[in-house]
Amino acid sequence: MSRFKRVLIFLGTLAAVFVAAVGGLFLTQWTGAQVSTAGQVEFRNALKVPPLARSTVEKDGTRVFDLRMQAGTTEFEAGKQTPTWGFNGSYLGPTLRAARGEKVKVRVANGLDEASGVHWHGMHVPARMDGGPHQEVGAGKTWTPYWKVDQPAATLWYHPHPHGRSETHVQRGLAGMFLVDDAKAGALRLPKRYGVDDVPVVVQDVSFDGAEFDHGKGFLQSTGFLGERTMVNGTLDPYQVVGDELVRLRLLNASTARIYDFGFSDDRGFALIGTDGGLLEKPETLRRVQLSTGERAEVVVRMRAGEKTVLRSFPQDNYGDGWQRRFGGGDDSFDVLELRAQQTLRKSGPLPDVLTKLEVPDGKDSARGRYFGLKMSGINGRKMDMGRVDETVTRGTSETWTVRNEDGVPHNFHVHDVQFRVLEVDGRPPQAALRGAKDTVFVPGGSTVKLAMRFDGPADPSTPYMYHCHLLYHEDQGMMGQFVVVEKGQTSSVKAGGEHGGH
Known part of the structure; x- marks a missing residue:
C-alpha cells in the first residue's frame, strides 16, 4: 500500500509540474501576445x-x-x-x-x-x-x-x-x-495637392529578424502574420511636416492580417470624407475609423500652427471573444505617423457640406439574394477551386448578398469588380464609417452583414471574378470563391484548371 501511495504521489507531483509548466507557458504567450508602441516611437524619419x-x-x-x-x-x-x-x-x-x-x-x-x-x-x-x-x-x-x-x-x-x-x-x-x-x-473644396496636403498613407505591420523580414505567425493565433511595429509608405518611425491647416490622409491598410482602428493620440475629431469606392455623400465627424486588411478611408484633419499629433491605432473590442482579441491583434495599439505642423500654416476654409451622390444600389431593386458563410474551412463549406464556378450573376442586375462569420475567427469579405453598399450590420443600419461605397468589409466573429451590389459587366462566361476573405493567410488557405457575369440565359464556360500561368 505504501508503494502504491508513493506512485500516486509521484504521478500527482508529475501532473502538477506539467500543469504548472503548461499554465506558465500559456501565461507567457498570453502576456507576450499583446503589442503596443503607443507613446514609445521617436519618429526620426521623414515620411x-x-x-x-x-x-x-x-x-x-x-x-x-x-x-x-x-x-x-x-x-x-x-x-x-x-x-x-x-x-x-x-x-x-x-x-x-x-x-x-x-x-x-x-x-x-x-x-x-x-x-x-x-x-x-x-x-x-x-x-x-x-x-x-x-x-x-x-x-x-x-x-x-x-x-x-x-x-x-x-x-x-x-x-x-x-x-x-x-x-x-x-x-x-x-x-x-x-x-x-x-x-x-x-471641383470640391478639398485638399488635393499630392504629397503636400493630400498624403498617401500605406500602413503595414512588420517584424525583423536582424535585417531580414520575419514572415511567420504565432502558433496560438489563426489570422495570419502579425508584426510588432508598423511603417508607412515603407518608412519606419515616420513623421510628416504639415504646411496647411487641413491635411487629407488617404489611409490604406496594406497589412496582410492586422486590423487597425485609426484615430489620433489627443483624441481629436476628424472628417471622414471617403471610403473604399470614393467620397461619402457628406463629411462625417469621427474619432475612430476601423480598417481591416485591404480597406481604405480618406480623412481630413485640422492642424494648428506649431502643434504635433500622432495617428494611432487603438485596441478593438469587436473581434469576437477574448482569445481572438488577444491572439488576433485586437488588444494591440500602435503609433503610426506623427504630423508636425509648421509655425505658419496656409489657411484652409471649411469642408463642403455635400460631397457627392453615391452610385451604389440601395437594395430596393435586388433581383435575388445570396448567402456566404465564412469559415477557415472555406466559404459555404467549400475551399477555392480554380475550375469551379460558385456563383453566376446576370449582367445589369442588382443583388443582395448576406455574409456571416460562422467560426468566430476575424474575417473580412472582398468582392472583385464591384463597389457595394452596406445595408445592415447584425440587423441594424451601418455606422457612419460604413455608409459609403465599399469593396471590402470587416465581418467579426458571429457577425452578419448585408450588401447591395450591381453587376454592370461586361459579361464573360469563361473568366471568373473572385470573392474572398482579404486576410491573406485565409485567402491562401482557400477562403475564396468564384463568380462569373453572364448575359441573361447564359451559363458559365470556365474550364477546369483555369487559365493561370499563361502570360
Whole structure:
C-alpha cells in the first residue's frame, strides 16, 4: 500500500509540474501576445511619399503605365539591407493616377524568378483584366491589361493575387495606390495637392529578424502574420511636416492580417470624407475609423500652427471573444505617423457640406439574394477551386448578398469588380464609417452583414471574378470563391484548371 501511495504521489507531483509548466507557458504567450508602441516611437524619419507613376498617352488617348515587379534590397534601418520586392523599385510601387472616362493600359513585366500578378483592387474592370489568380504573370513574362475607367473618384490600390501565395507576395512589398479622379470631386473644396496636403498613407505591420523580414505567425493565433511595429509608405518611425491647416490622409491598410482602428493620440475629431469606392455623400465627424486588411478611408484633419499629433491605432473590442482579441491583434495599439505642423500654416476654409451622390444600389431593386458563410474551412463549406464556378450573376442586375462569420475567427469579405453598399450590420443600419461605397468589409466573429451590389459587366462566361476573405493567410488557405457575369440565359464556360500561368 505504501508503494502504491508513493506512485500516486509521484504521478500527482508529475501532473502538477506539467500543469504548472503548461499554465506558465500559456501565461507567457498570453502576456507576450499583446503589442503596443503607443507613446514609445521617436519618429526620426521623414515620411517617404510614393512618386506618381510616369505615363504616356497614345494617339487614341489611352494612358499607358509601365510596372515591373522586381527583387532588391531596402534599407529600412540604417546600415541594414533587407531583401524585398517592389514595383519599379525595391519596395512598394509608384502611385498610378487616371481620370474617369480615360482609357488606360498597364504593361506589367515580371522580373521575379516566380509567377506573380497584379490585381486592381476596387477597380471596375473586365474579368480578363482583373489580375486575379487566372491572370498570373509568369517569371520573365509580360501582361498588358487595358480598360476604360468608369467609376467615381476614389483611392484604390494594386497588389499581387497569385493563388495560394498572396500573403508572402504582398508582405515582401508588392503594393501601390491607384487614384481615380473625376471632374465633380476635382471641383470640391478639398485638399488635393499630392504629397503636400493630400498624403498617401500605406500602413503595414512588420517584424525583423536582424535585417531580414520575419514572415511567420504565432502558433496560438489563426489570422495570419502579425508584426510588432508598423511603417508607412515603407518608412519606419515616420513623421510628416504639415504646411496647411487641413491635411487629407488617404489611409490604406496594406497589412496582410492586422486590423487597425485609426484615430489620433489627443483624441481629436476628424472628417471622414471617403471610403473604399470614393467620397461619402457628406463629411462625417469621427474619432475612430476601423480598417481591416485591404480597406481604405480618406480623412481630413485640422492642424494648428506649431502643434504635433500622432495617428494611432487603438485596441478593438469587436473581434469576437477574448482569445481572438488577444491572439488576433485586437488588444494591440500602435503609433503610426506623427504630423508636425509648421509655425505658419496656409489657411484652409471649411469642408463642403455635400460631397457627392453615391452610385451604389440601395437594395430596393435586388433581383435575388445570396448567402456566404465564412469559415477557415472555406466559404459555404467549400475551399477555392480554380475550375469551379460558385456563383453566376446576370449582367445589369442588382443583388443582395448576406455574409456571416460562422467560426468566430476575424474575417473580412472582398468582392472583385464591384463597389457595394452596406445595408445592415447584425440587423441594424451601418455606422457612419460604413455608409459609403465599399469593396471590402470587416465581418467579426458571429457577425452578419448585408450588401447591395450591381453587376454592370461586361459579361464573360469563361473568366471568373473572385470573392474572398482579404486576410491573406485565409485567402491562401482557400477562403475564396468564384463568380462569373453572364448575359441573361447564359451559363458559365470556365474550364477546369483555369487559365493561370499563361502570360
